[in-house]
Amino acid sequence: MSKKHRNKININKNKSLKKALRKNLILSLFKHKKIITTNSNVKKIKGKIDKLINLFKKNTLYGKRRISSFLGKKSYLKLVEDVANKSSSINCGYIKIIKYKNRRGDNAKISLLMFTFS
Numbered sequence: 001m002s003k004k005h006r007n008k009i010n011i012n013k014n015k016s017l018k019k020a021l022r023k024n025l026i027l028s029l030f031k032h033k034k035i036i037t038t039n040s041n042v043k044k045i046k047g048k049i050d051k052l053i054n055l056f057k058k059n060t061l062y063g064k065r066r067i068s069s070f071l072g073k074k075s076y077l078k079l080v081e082d083v084a085n086k087s088s089s090i091n092c093g094y095i096k097i098i099k100y101k102n103r104r105g106d107n108a109k110i111s112l113l114m115f116t117f118s
Contacts (some may be wrong), residue, residue: 022048027071030079030094042097042111052105053094056084086117 001094010033029035029049042103052070055063087094098112 009072022100023071026052027079029113029115030076030083034112035098036112038103039065039099039109039111042113046095046097046113049095050092052080053084054092056080057088083115086116090117 021041025035025041025045026049029045052067056067064077068077070102071077071080075108083094094115094117096114096116098114100112102108102109103110
């Protein structure tokens with residue numbers, strides 16, 4: 001008879017893979033203005049998006065350099081600029097989370113993440 005606590009499958013990701021996933025989710029949100037992903041990913045990128053937009057709205061060289069170093073290319077800075085200009089009247093709460101449905105294969109909860117002003 002086998003022990004039940006040793007039969008679970010554990011799928012780990014490296015820290016670098018998690019960071020790349022979050023970065024790509026944030027970039028695709030800035031490009032397409034809405035994305036569909038799991039609830040856990042939404043919770044992890046929500047705060048980072050607010051911080052990036054607030055950093056750009058301060059309009060300092062430090063903020064722009066920090067954003068471009070996070071996103072990777074200076075061309076992505078234009079995407080953040082478009083979003084920050086549209087949200088000039090809003091202080092916080094730039095994104096809206098809508099509970100979407102459960103994924104068919106593993107029944108993971110899926111959410112729609114979009115900007116409030118688009």
